[in-house]
Amino acid sequence: MVKLEASHVSKRYWLEREGNEVLALSDVSLSIEDGEFMAIVGPSGCGKTSLLNIIAGLLPYDQGSVSTDGRKVNGPGIDRAVVFQHSSLLPWRTIGGNVRYGMELQRRFDKAAMAERTDYFIKLVGLGGFEKHYPSELSGGMQQRVNLARALAADPAVLLMDEPFAALDAQTREFMQSELLKIWAKARKTVLFITHQINEAIYLADRVTVMSARPGRVKDIFSVPFGRPRSLHLKREREFLELEDAIWQLIEEESANIGVVLAPD
């Protein structure tokens, strides 16, 4: 069953400083099955964050359509929740208050249910005991856990993740990736995960969509053949590295193409 569908989405930006228009996304079509983990990789500037914002309902688009469960997306909705690259936590609220924040805004749960869910998801992301701490007292990795708990607590059908681990150091990122898979195994959401790291995409996802740069298009979609649960050792295995290399070549070729386009001859 298709959970999330984007068909023929195009997005243009007007660049005030240069006085011209740029095509950020051109005819992008994606469909994600219920419960599927889909990752999108692409060179920087390929419009992957724009695509996520469009699906989240935060950014208007020019052509095409986006739908969840067959219903057209018109702005933000309770069926989707976003985990941002910057943890975007309210600094004056405690961890408990931040996890509750999304639920509070959406007004779907009563007080008792909110308290229960807050408690459950704080424990799920491994932050039990930190309810009364403020975000400034937490490390970057812990802040991203809160960010994830806030999104999950709102009980979305689709979880949209916008390079959530990009700002973390390499070690913390690897750890967070395996943690995310454990949490996902329990929460079982449909996930769209944006990243610029190919091995992160392969390690996490069921399918990896590769996007091309300027204008952003879907270049290819790879199915990841590895079963679950996956251990971090998977990343050193030959089959994994081959897939990573194949995707890498596709992106490199793409970057080279832009180089030719951009270089005046």
Next chain:
Amino acid sequence: MRPKKSFYQRHEALILGGGAVAITIAIWQALWSAGKISPLFLSGPSAIVKQFDYGLTKGTLLADMRYSGTNFILGFAMALVSGVAFGIIIGWYRTARLVFDPFLNALYATPRIAMIPMIIIWFGVGMWSKVFIVFISAFFPILVNTVGGVRNMDRDLLRAARAFCASDWQIFTTLALPGAVPFILTGIRQGVALGLIGVVVGEMFGGSQGVGFMVAYGGQTFATDTLFVGVIIVAFSGILFTWLAERLERRFSRWRPER
């Protein structure tokens, strides 16, 4: 193990600072007692204490303090309520900001003392001209800081709130207002300092009561001990109110990273 600190190490600031003040007062008193200081130019500690006691028991010191205190509190309360309310409106509605900005910039740049003669024409020499001077002195810092606080909303937080379907009202109450609190408190601290100047200067300009009047009167009659009593009262009120405002600021900033 935590290293043991001597009595001196634990109270270093108090011992050095308090000691310096005590020594200064002692030297001042010694010079005064020896008759080296003309009472026309400067008073002495014992004379000031005597005058303070006289003012409290036989004079009008209590009534003056009550009068100045009332003026200050009334004016400051009005400045606080209207400054925060008006600041929120100007900070939140772009149109309101564009309309009021020229007036506010002009008024903000004008020294409030230049307006006192006008204020006395409007309100007379009674207490309401003083209340208004305190009001207008404290109003601007509170207003300007509130506007800045409301406008200072974090874009990432705004995006997150929107993604969770926040309404404008929810964004206002959960992001704009709490985010503005530290700014409003800074405005309050600045407003306290300027309001105190306002009450003293206002009373110097006209009328016949209050601590400000006492200072001006003491000066005009070469009663330096009376003058000093007034100055010391103003100084201590300043320290007290600033301390209260700082405590309030700290109370609302527990979530800030420790510096």
